[in-house]
Amino acid sequence: MTASASGAPAAAHFRFFVLEVLRTRRLGHSFLRVTFGGESLADFRSGGFDQSLSLFLPPAHREHTELPSTDEDSWFGAWRAMPDEERPVMRSYTVREQRRTEAGAVEVDIDFVLHGAAGTAGPSGPEGPAAQWAGRAVTGRRILAIGPAVAENKSVRFQPPADADAILMYADETALPAAAAILDRLAAGTRVQAWFEVPHPGDRLDLTTLAEADITWIVREDTPGAQRTGRVLDALRSARLPAAGAPYAWIAGEAGTVRAVRRHLVGERGVDRRAVRFTGYWRLGASEEQLxxxxYAGRAPSEDPASEL
Ligand SMILES: Cc1cc2nc3c(=O)[nH]c(=O)nc-3n(C[C@H](O)[C@H](O)[C@H](O)COP(=O)(O)OP(=O)(O)OC[C@H]3O[C@@H](n4cnc5c(N)ncnc54)[C@H](O)[C@@H]3O)c2cc1C
Known part of the structure; x- marks a missing residue:
């Protein structure tokens, strides 16, 4: 629990949930959808759009995720103190969809990019533990997650101001689930111009939206790592942006490309920097532990990055 401005206790926005794999489905060349269920999801409250959560995935020799504590005040220290070979990896993912079945159960879809898997290997090397876990996921496996217990929470980053008259979007494959969930929710007639960068032609997923969306797919294929950002910028530079007085930009994907896209929109296109929401979802050559x-290294000891989950 956290204290509100009035001093009254406010409900915690995030808590631990047990996610049990119900089924998996290949969505495209690089995407695998894992659908989770489980009784604890009855209290799960996705805010939609780009709602993210933190998954805890077991080491390869374990079937299920176990943590010594899921208590709000002590889990982080207990998790960090675990031996390396037993410590579940913590990774950020997006709630692609939360729904209720006819029988009343809650299901949650998460779309994993199988980066580095056979046939999808990229310039950044082998797949990491989260992508590996997803590739092996089978019905009945249980993992833990810190996820939203209230729909209005700070892990929904897509927050256009009320007067935004056009939406600009850039997403790479890791942010495509978030972009797709945003498009799902936009009102009819919303003007959207989007650039979606994917590794393979088979990753151009069918997206549904009521918005008036103009989508450009940038298929990377064998583009070397150093040139990927340049290709994205070429696509942006050659585009006419919608004539809008107050555009809002949402940018997410590989950190270096995200920075370059933001610089382009603010520096070359005059988008108000306060109307740009940009998030590095991963970084070429760095695992999430390294990030x-x-x-941690950039913070005072009293500040806890995990408190931002
Ligand atoms: C808010 C948020 C939401 C996210 N939502 C999603 C989502 O819905 N689906 C999704 O797939 N990812 C999502 N991501 C990105 C995901 O967390 C990272 O890709 C993560 O690094 C994957 O963990 P891993 O264990 O597979 O690889 P890591 O162990 O973290 O990294 C291992 C190596 O792989 C590289 N790498 C990591 N991701 C990729 C990639 N996609 N392509 C190529 N190389 C890569 C790293 O640079 C590193 O060299 C999200 C990230 C954030 C911050």
Whole structure:
């Protein structure tokens, strides 16, 4: 629990959930959808759009995820103190969809990019533990997640101001589930211009939206790592942006490309920097542990990056 401004206790926005694999489905060349269920999901409250959550995935020799504590105040220290070979990996993912079945059960879809798997290997090397786990996921496996217990929470980053008159979007494959969930929710007639970068032609997923969306697919195929950002910028530079007085931009994907796209929109296209939401979802050559370690190194000891989950 956290204290509200009035001093009254406010419900915690996030808590642990047990996610049990119900089924998997290949969506495209690089995407695998894992559908989760489980009784604890009755209290799960996705805010939609780009709602993210933190998954805890077991080491390869374990079937299910176990943590010594899921208590709000002590789990982080207990998790960090686990021996390396037993510690579940923590990774950020997107709630692609939450729904209720006819029988009343809650299901949650998460779309995993199988980066580095056979046939999808990229310039960044072999797949990481999360992609590996998804590739092996079978019905009945249980993992843990810190996810939303209230729909209005700070892990929904897509927050266009009320006066936004056009939406600009860039997403690579890791942010395509979030972009697809955003498009699902946009009102009819919303003007959207989007650039979606994927590794393979078979990753151009069918997207549904009521918005007036102009989508450009950028298929990377064998583009070397150093040139991938340049290709994205070429596509942006050659585009006419919608004539809009107050565009809102949402940018997510590989950190270096995300920075370059933001610079382009703010510096070359005059988009108000306060109307740009940009998030590095991963970084070429760095695992999520390395990114978390950097986040720690840049903070005062009293600040806890995990508190932002
Ligand atoms: C808010 C948020 C939401 C996200 N949502 C999703 C989602 O819905 N689906 C999804 O698939 N990912 C999503 N991601 C990205 C995902 O967390 C990272 O790709 C993560 O690094 C995957 O973990 P891993 O264990 O497979 O690889 P890691 O162990 O973290 O990394 C191993 C190596 O693989 C590289 N790498 C990591 N991801 C990729 C990739 N996609 N392509 C090529 N190389 C890669 C790293 O640079 C590193 O060299 C999200 C990230 C954030 C921050």
């Amino acid at each position: 978390l370690a950097e986040a």
